[in-house]
Amino acid sequence: MIAEGFLRSGAKVYITSRKVKELEETQQRLSELGECIAIPSDLSQLEGINQLAAELANRESKLDILINNAGATWGAPIDEFPESGWDKVMDLNVKSVFFLSQKLLPLLRQSDTKNDPARIVNLSSVYALRYSQQPTFSYSASKAAVIQLTQQLAASLIKDHINVNAIAPGMFPSSMTAFLMEDEEALNNSIPMGRVGSLEDAAGTVIYLCSRASSYMTGGLLVIDGGSVISAG
Numbered sequence: 001m002i003a004e005g006f007l008r009s010g011a012k013v014y015i016t017s018r019k020v021k022e023l024e025e026t027q028q029r030l031s032e033l034g035e036c037i038a039i040p041s042d043l044s045q046l047e048g049i050n051q052l053a054a055e056l057a058n059r060e061s062k063l064d065i066l067i068n069n070a071g072a073t074w075g076a077p078i079d080e081f082p083e084s085g086w087d088k089v090m091d092l093n094v095k096s097v098f099f100l101s102q103k104l105l106p107l108l109r110q111s112d113t114k115n116d117p118a119r120i121v122n123l124s125s126v127y128a129l130r131y132s133q134q135p136t137f138s139y140s141a142s143k144a145a146v147i148q149l150t151q152q153l154a155a156s157l158i159k160d161h162i163n164v165n166a167i168a169p170g171m172f173p174s175s176m177t178a179f180l181m182e183d184e185e186a187l188n189n190s191i192p193m194g195r196v197g198s199l200e201d202a203a204g205t206v207i208y209l210c211s212r213a214s215s216y217m218t219g220g221l222l223v224i225d226g227g228s229v230i231s232a233g
Helices: 004-007 022-028 046-059 085-103 107-108 136-158 180-189 199-209
Strands: 011-013 036-039 067-068 118-124 161-168 221-224
Touching: 004 011, 004 022, 004 085, 004 199, 011 022, 022 036, 036 118, 046 085, 046 107, 067 085, 085 107, 085 136, 107 136, 107 161, 118 199, 136 161, 161 199, 199 221
Parallel strands: 011 036, 067 118, 118 161, 161 221
Antiparallel strands: none
């Protein structure tokens, strides 16, 4: 959704995934909208992060925007939740956010200006802010960590003119929410606004955070959830 929004706005977009076939299919589809380049990498491993950063440095002299939206989830009853399910989610959802940001700092610093800084946008979740009915313990914890990491990065990079913000999406169509979308009517009824989020909702919010309009904002969190958090009590 977010990549499509940037392409429709005229940006040159790089996408990455460890799943090469899916990545290539996505790149072909998105290339109909603009310049979209796919670079395979496994962001849950430092080796993959280093490879991606090196490839980007070979192709570009600067980087205006980094969107940290790689993510995974794992669900299991509390008595059965495995260490592998904890580590997999934390590695991709938290570790990759820090180390990819770190490795791309040289390119981001080449883009910075005082009035229109470079941007990093991290994806958290409403389940960092509220209880989840699903037993996704590591997912909720990881997304809460992303919010704190966003603030820490923002404070550390403010003198470099790199703004770091986060979004906390609610229910949007995705591979991770596909099983919930099977009963669309019930899902819509569970959301105060009566619908799931759209491409415009997600991409529009992130594009705002990367535009001149938000240049005075860093360390912030925007919740886009159709009112779910405020209605949860």
